[in-house]
Structure formats: C-alpha cells, structure tokens
Amino acid sequence: QVQLVESGGGLVQPGGSLRLSCAASGSIFNMYFMGWYRQAPGKERELVGVITSANTTNYGDSAKGRFTISRDNAKNTVYLQMNSLKPEDTAVYYCHLKMLLGDYWGQGTQVTVSS
Numbered sequence: 001q002v003q004l005v006e007s008g009g010g011l012v013q014p015g016g017s018l019r020l021s022c023a024a025s026g027s028i029f030n031m032y033f034m035g036w037y038r039q040a041p042g043k044e045r046e047l048v049g050v051i052t053s054a055n056t057t058n059y060g061d062s063a064k065g066r067f068t069i070s071r072d073n074a075k076n077t078v079y080l081q082m083n084s085l086k087p088e089d090t091a092v093y094y095c096h097l098k099m100l101l102g103d104y105w106g107q108g109t110q111v112t113v114s115s
Contacts, residue, residue, distance in 0.1 A: 002026040002104045004095045009109030012085055016113070020080040022095030022106055030100035034078045035069060038091035038111075048093065051078060062089070085113045 008020040020036065035050025035058075047060040049069040057069055068081045082089065090113050095106035 002028060002097065002099075004097055004104055004106035006093070006095045006106040006109040009093060009111045011112045011114065013115050014085060014087060014113055016085050017081070017083045018085065018111060020082070020093055020109060020111075022078045024076040024078075024097055024104075027101075028076055028097075028099065032098040032100070034071065034095070034097045036078075036080045036093055037096055038089075038093045040088075040091040043091075045094070049080060050096070082111075085111075087113045089113050
C-alpha cells in the first residue's frame with residue numbers, strides 16, 4: 001500500500017512564497033513520475049508540475065517561471081517551491097505518484113493567496 005502525505009499549504013499574501021512537500025511511503029517501485037496538480041472551486045484539476053524518475057520536469061503553463069519542483073530520492077519526497085503567488089493560485093493542491101502498479105493521490109492541501 002502506498003501513502004502520500006502532503007504538507008506546507010496555508011494562507012499567503014499575493015507576491016509571497018510557499019513550499020509544499022509530499023512524502024511517499026509504502027511499496028514504491030518503478031516510479032514514472034511524482035508531482036502536483038491543483039483544483040480550484042468550479043474548475044477542473046490541472047497540472048502544476050511533475051518530476052520523472054530521470055529528474056526531468058514538466059510544468060503547467062500557470063506554473064512556468066514561478067514554481068519549481070524538486071525531489072529527494074532518499075526520502076521519497078517531492079517539493080514544490082511556489083514564488084510570486086497570485087490570488088488565482090488559490091486551490092487545493094494534490095500530490096500525485098504514478099508507478100507501474102498504478103496512480104496514487106494525496107488528500108490535498110489548501111493554498112490560499114489573499115491579502
């Protein structure tokens with residue numbers, strides 16, 4: 001069984017920064033990629049950024065130039081550094097792990113950007 005535990009969400013002012021973390025535990029084999037998606041009220045879930053087992057990254061358009069994804073292989077943890085946050089970044093952020101055995105999602109962490 002695989003568990004994803006997210007942390008780091010919260011309330012931040014526009015222009016501020018947050019760092020999200022997602023720690024994976026359990027039977028983790030043949031990982032394809034791990035990363036973040038987000039879903040705002042009334043909108044579909046969208047890609048924020050993912051990092052592959054080869055350490056290549058892919059970002060959604062809204063994240064390019066502002067967000068950076070990284071990973072610590074020893075800890076099976078992925079990080080999302082979010083800078084220059086905007087009110088439209090407000091959403092629930094979900095960690096996602098895709099392996100040969102299937103897809104796994106975290107419970108989500110709320111990020112609110114507001115003054």
